[in-house]
Amino acid sequence: xxxxxxxxxxxxxxxGWLDTYxxxxxxxxxxxxxxxxxxxxxxxxxxxAPGQGFGTHxxxxxxxxxxxxxxxLAHQDSMGNGEVLRPGExxxxxxxxxxxxxxxxxxxxxxxxxxxxxxFPDKKGYTPSYEQKRFPDEQLHNRLRVVASPDAEEGSLAxxxxxxxxxxxxxxxxxxxxxxxPERHAWLQVLRGSITLNDIxxxxxxxxAVSDEQQLKIEANEAAEIMLFDLA
Numbered sequence: 001x002x003x004x005x006x007x008x009x010x011x012x013x014x015x016g017w018l019d020t021y022x023x024x025x026x027x028x029x030x031x032x033x034x035x036x037x038x039x040x041x042x043x044x045x046x047x048x049a050p051g052q053g054f055g056t057h058x059x060x061x062x063x064x065x066x067x068x069x070x071x072x073l074a075h076q077d078s079m080g081n082g083e084v085l086r087p088g089e090x091x092x093x094x095x096x097x098x099x100x101x102x103x104x105x106x107x108x109x110x111x112x113x114x115x116x117x118x119x120f121p122d123k124k125g126y127t128p129s130y131e132q133k134r135f136p137d138e139q140l141h142n143r144l145r146v147v148a149s150p151d152a153e154e155g156s157l158a159x160x161x162x163x164x165x166x167x168x169x170x171x172x173x174x175x176x177x178x179x180x181x182p183e184r185h186a187w188l189q190v191l192r193g194s195i196t197l198n199d200i201x202x203x204x205x206x207x208x209a210v211s212d213e214q215q216l217k218i219e220a221n222e223a224a225e226i227m228l229f230d231l232a
Contacts, residue, residue, distance in 0.1 A: 001210070001211050001212050001213070002197060002198065002200055002208050002209070002210050002213065003208065003209045003210075004200060004202065004206060004207070004208050005023055005034070005206065005207040005208065005209065006206055007021070007203070007204065007205035007206050007207075010022055010023050010045075010205075011023075011025070011026065011029030011031065012029075013027070013028060013029065016049070017048065017049045017052035017053075018046060018047070018048055018049070018052070018054075019046070019047040020044055020045070020046045020047070021044065021045045021046075021205065022042075022043075022044055023042075023043035023044070023045075023189075023207055024036050024037070024040075024041065024042055024043060026042055026044060036120075037185075037187055037209050037231070038163075038185050038187075038231040038232065039119045039120045039161050039162070039163055039231055039232065040117070040118075040119055040163075040187055040229060040231060041062070041118040041119060041120055042116065042117060042118035043115070043117055043187075043189060043207065044115065044116045044117075045113075045114075045115055045205060046112075046113070046114050046115070046116060047111050047112070047113050047114075048071075048073070048103075048105045048111060048112045048114070049105065049111055050105055050107045050108050050109050050110060050111060051105060051106075051107070051108055052104070052105055053073075053074070053102065053103050053104030053105050054102060054103045054104070055102055056076075056100050056101065056102045057100065057101070057102070058098060058099065058100045059093070059095035059098070059099055059100075059101070060095050060096065060097065060098040060099070061095060061096065061097075061121060061124045061125070061126075062095045062118050062119070062120070062121065063092070063093075063094055063095075063118065063119040063120070063121050063159045063160055063161055064091075064092070064093040064094075064095060064116065064117070064118050065090060065091070065092050065116075065117040065118075065119070065148060065157065065159070065165065066085065066090065066091040066092075066093075066103075066114060066115070066116050066117070067089075067090050067091075067114060067115045067117070067167075067191075067227070068085045068086060068087050068088070068089055068112065068113070068114045069087060069113045069114060069115070069191060069192070069225075070087055070110075070111075070112065070113040071087070071105060071107060071110050071111055071112030071113055071114075072084050072085065072086050072105065072106055072107055072110075072112055073085045073103055073104070073105065073112050073114055074103070074104045074105070074106045075091060075101060075102070075103055075104075076101060076102050076104075077093070077099055077100065077101035077102075077130065078099050078100045078101065078128075079099060079128055079129075079130055081130045083132050084106065085114075085132065088134050088135075088137070089132060089133070089134045090131075090132065090133050090134070090135075090147060090148070090157060091130070091131070091132045092130070092131040092132075092133075092148060092157040092158070092159060093128070093129070093130050094121070094126050094127075094128055094129045094130075094159075094160060095128060096121075096124075096125065096126035096127055096128040096129070097125055097126070097127065097128060098128065099128045115189070115191070115227070117165075119159060119161050119163060120161065121160040121161055122160050122161050122162060123160070126160055131157050131158065133147075133155075133156075133157055135147055135167065137169065140167055140168055140169045141169055141171075142168070142169075142170055142171060142174040142176065143168060143176060144166040144167075144168050144176050144178060144228060145166060145167055145168065146164055146165070146166055147165050147166065147167045148163075148164065148165040149163075149164045149165075150162060150163070150164075162231075162232040163229060163230060163231050163232065164229070164230040165227060165228070165229055165230075166178070166227070166228040166229075166230070167225070167226070167227055167228075168218075168225070168226050168228070169223075169224075169225045170193070170195070170218070170220035170223065170224045170225070170226065171220060171223060172220055172221065172222045172223050172224075173219070173220060174219070174220050175217060175218060175219035175220070176217075176218050177215060177216060177217045177218070178215070178216045178218075178228060178230070179214065179215050179216075180210065180213050180214055180215065180216060180230075183232075184230060184231065184232065185209070185210060185211045185230075185231045185232070186209075186210035186211075186213070186216060186228060186229060186230055186231060187207060187208070187209055187210065187228070187229040187231065188202070188207065188208045188210065188216070188218070188226060188227075188228050188229075189205075189206075189207045189226065189227045189228075189229075190202045190203060190204055190205060190206050190207070190224065190225075190226055191204070191205075191224075191225040191226060191227055192204050192224060192225045193220060193221075193222050193223050193224025193225060193226075194220070194221040194222050194224060195218050195219060195220050195221060195224050195226060196218070196219045196221060197210075197216065197217075197218055198213070198216065198217055201221065216228075
């Protein structure tokens, strides 16, 4: 079964400095039908205006993955990390017992476009930690490249959850496949472009929850970038 979450059906708020879309309930957007999917708690697509950002705020007991599509995002946290994420870069934070951090668009002219993703950890109370990583385009080209996993498979980010995150950049007409093990589930997020998931067309910013499927075939109708989650 594949349940589509169309981009236009997501929660939306435009605060001027922040234009944000929420796949699941978040902040002022509350939807009992879309609170989370398996361990996937937050799928926010954000655009932050030049010179603006999120002030220092706390998190705890959450695995937070940030991916920048366009622009730059400056990060600082209570662990002493101070980095700038650029297009194609990932950040992973284990909030664990508690952290504070801020995120800011350092550009005076260009907005930053990013996805922020939260997953429930497999237990509470982890020691907070941080990673930042970029995966070369040749590893993403027309293949599914694992970018986060519980055991840091293939040099991926390490997350404390029985889940894997894959990224792929597809040429028009190219396809990738992922077998789904029994009692496993998946979520597909189209970051840009248009694809067909099995026999269902999805476009930029659409998502899809997958259960009771044995195989996923993703074919690009045009050049596309996708993020795919394998979930318990």
